Amino acid sequence: MTVALFTLGGTIAMAGARADGSGGTVVTRLTGADLTAAVPGLDVPLDVHDTQAVPSANLTFRHLLDLVDAASRAVRAGARGVVVTQGTDTLEESAYLIDLVWPHPEPLVVTGAMRNPTLASPDGPGNLLAAARVAAADQARDLGALVVLNDEIHAARRVRKTHATSTAAFTSPDTGPLGHVIEGEVRVLNRPPRRPALAVPTGPPARVALHTVTLDDDGSTLAALADTHQGLVVAGFGVGHVPSDLAPVLGTLATRIPVVLTSRTGAGSVLTHTYGAIGSETDLRRRGLINGGLLDPYKARVLLRLLLAGGEADKTDIAEAFAQHA
Structure with a gap:
């Protein structure tokens, strides 16, 4: 069984310089195929879906609820789990929104990167590999939406971005991580109770x-x-x-x-x-x-x-x- 991968852009998918030659910033988006090709030892079959190519600062509730709908269809079609890649700026908020409405036992794992692929030690490939392994793991079932970076597994409702640049930026200050990926093995060390999913709203967004x-x-x-x-x-x-x-x-x-x-x-x-x-x-x-x-x-x-x-x-x-x- 495969894991469905949905890509939303962000640092994990940024590479190259501006087309005008001015350089200095990364702007070119890598596709899901590019991302998976950069992951050594990828041992989880991924079904890639390239979706909204937007910085995470531009994500909206509608973007994310549409993503949940698409991810739900993938699960109903047989996906073992789901991975979502996005920018880290709003990752803690988007993962929590997804967690509130995610009704399936299959895990939905959100990941990203703190270092873009043009730097000497990008963390995106490692984060994607760990996220895919968690999404495919039986141990991660019935945990709702998860956040996986730096080989740590966090509950979406507890994780926070606590540093602007560190690869260890994501922590869960009140509880610590739920588990780790150790030598490729998913280790879930504690299992918080799962809350019932809320209904996806059909009305206009609230201010x-x-x-x-x-x-x-x-x-x-x-x-x-x-x-x-x-x-x-x-x-x-x-x-x-x-x-x-x-x-x-x-x-x-x-x-x-x-x-x-x-x-x-x-x-x-x-x-x-x-x-x-x-x-x-x-x-x-x-x-x-x-x-x-x-x-x-x-x-x-x-x-x-x-x-x-x-x-x-x-x-x-x-x-x-x-x-x-x-």
């Missing part, structure tokens, strides 16, 4: 803002947000704190649109009832903010957009969805 709280932040830029957006994610200090002047602004917004509270720290959970001052997590919860739990702000925004686009407007139901998926 969800993300506000990172900063020192002396009074929220003056947020006052009219409910007139233009359907939801808001707040990246608060520490365990979910904001300046006291910002708290009533967020509380007023929470009466009109769902407002989800997360932490800007990059690891750890928002608390619920430890601190009680104005602007604390207890105060914000009392004002109607939804607890984002362990989800980082970027993933919380993905989940809230998906729920709103699917027609979910009841704040109690949204809070329950966050409790389940965070």
Whole structure:
């Protein structure tokens, strides 16, 4: 049985200089056939599908949901698993969106590269090889969407890009990797519970803002947000704190649109009832903010957009969805 490979561009597929001879930047896209030809010891049959050739910064929900549809068709046609290659800039968000709606036991593995093929030690071939082996492995079934780079296997809902250039940029700060690829063997060391897949929305995309709280932040830029957006994610200090002047602004917004509270720290959970001052997590919860739990702000925004686009407007139901998926 083969593994379906879908290519979306990104650093892993970039090579060559500009056609005008100016040089200095990589712009030419490598095809899936080019990528697989560069992988020594590739021992997994791949069925290649070249799709949207866009930088990951230009990917949209629609791109990714269309990809999920195509990947689902490949699985129903007999693919053992799926690999998706894309740029790393938005990889943590796109992998999480895919994970939320991926209904199959077959693994869908997202990978990319931090060093492009023109450099002395590109990591793309090794990452593609490891991803293909994970996608074909029985051990990876029923784990949803996975992220595989640097021979590490990460759950899509926990992984983050934590460095701008390092080949070890992708980590899971709260849990560590699920496993590793060791001498070509897939080793899954822990298996988190699988969440039920959410329905793929058919409605228009929802507009969800993300506000990172900063020192002396009074929220003056947020006052009219409910007139233009359907939801808001707040990246608060520490365990979910904001300046006291910002708290009533967020509380007023929470009466009109769902407002989800997360932490800007990059690891750890928002608390619920430890601190009680104005602007604390207890105060914000009392004002109607939804607890984002362990989800980082970027993933919380993905989940809230998906729920709103699917027609979910009841704040109690949204809070329950966050409790389940965070």
